[in-house]
Amino acid sequence: MLWVLGKTPVKATGMGAHARRRTGDQYDFFSVDYEYDNGVHMHSTIRQLNGCANERQEVIVGSKGSASLDGLIYDAAGKRTWKYEGPTNDPLVQEHVDWVTAIRTGKPVNTVKETALATLMAIMGRDSAYTGKAIAWDDLLASTARLGPTEYALGPVALKPVAPVPGVDQGPPLTTTT
Template sequence: WYYFCWLSGDQITEQAIHHNDVINMVMGGPPISAYGSGGRMVRTDPKFGNIWDNMSIDFEYPGGVHLAHTNRHWENCDNRSENFVVGTIGESNGSGRITGKNPWIWEGEMVTPKEYEHWELVESIRNGQPRNDVLDFAADSTLTTIMGRESCYTGKVITWDEISNSDLDLLPKRLEFGPAPQRPVPIPGQPRLV
C-alpha cells in the first residue's frame, strides 16, 4: 500500500503530515501556497509503485512566513524527523527548549503529544462533554500535505484556494480483487489538478 499514492498519499501525507500538523498549529492555520520539487533518485524500480523518494517544499503562510519542508526515504543515509522553528530572536525544535534572546526549558514531566491527546479525550468523556475538536484541523493538515505533494508533482505553485476547490480523485475507477492498477510516476510539468 505504501508505494501507491492513491493509498498512502506519498511520503508527505503518510509520514510527514505529523510535522505539518505542528507547524500549522504554530502558525494558527494552513499555508496559503506551496512551491515544491522532488523525484525518485533511489527507489526507481517499478516495484516501488508511483510515489517519490524525496520532496522539498516551500510552504508560504500568511504574513510572508515561509516553512522549508524536506523529506526523503533513502536507505543507508542519515535521516531526520523533526521540526525547527526559527524566528528573529530565538528558535526551537519542539523538544521543550527555546534558545535565543529569551531562553526557556520545560521542567515538567515530558509527555508525548499522543499521551496528552488521549488524556484530554478521556477527561472530556468522563466530564460528560465528549468532543472531537480536531476534525477541521486534521482536514487542513491533510490538505496541506496534498497541496505540497501536488506542487511537487506538477512543478507549479499550488495555492490553498486551488487545492481546496480541486476535484482531484486518486481512487481507482473500480475497486476489486486482483492486480493493482498501474499508474505512472508523476512527472513535473504535467497537470494533475482537475
C-alpha cells in the same frame, strides 16, 4: 503548523525525488516551503529511505529569526536564543495516550478539522513537488482532481510504474501558480 499559526498557507513550493524505490509513483523525499499571508514561511522536510536518518522537520522563519518545532529558537543571525527544557513526549505515543484517555473518561477528542486541513497541506506540498509548480491553497480547494479510482473493487490495483517528473508530468488537474 496549523496549531502554531492557526491558519493554512496561501502557497506551497516543493521539490523531491524518487531515489531508490524500484516500483511505484511516490517520491523518497520532499522539501516544501509553505508561505502564509502574513509573510511567515515554514520549511518542511521528510525523507523515507531505509538505512537513512528519516527525520521530519519543520522550521518557521520570520523577520526576527526562526523556530524549529523541536523546541529551538534562533535570532536572525542564527544564534540560538531559546531551547525548550520541559518534559517531552513522543507525539506518536501521546496520541495513543489521548485516545485511551478519551475512551476511559468518555470525553472524545475531535481533531477531524485539523486532520483534514493537515492532509490538504500535505497534498498541496506533494503536488508542488510532483509538478514543479507552486500550488495555491485556493486552487487546491477549487480542484476537482480525483486522487483515487473512479470505482472501488477487490482485485489487482493498477499502479503507475514510475514517479512523476517535475515540469513534465503535471499530476492532478490543479490550477497552479508559478
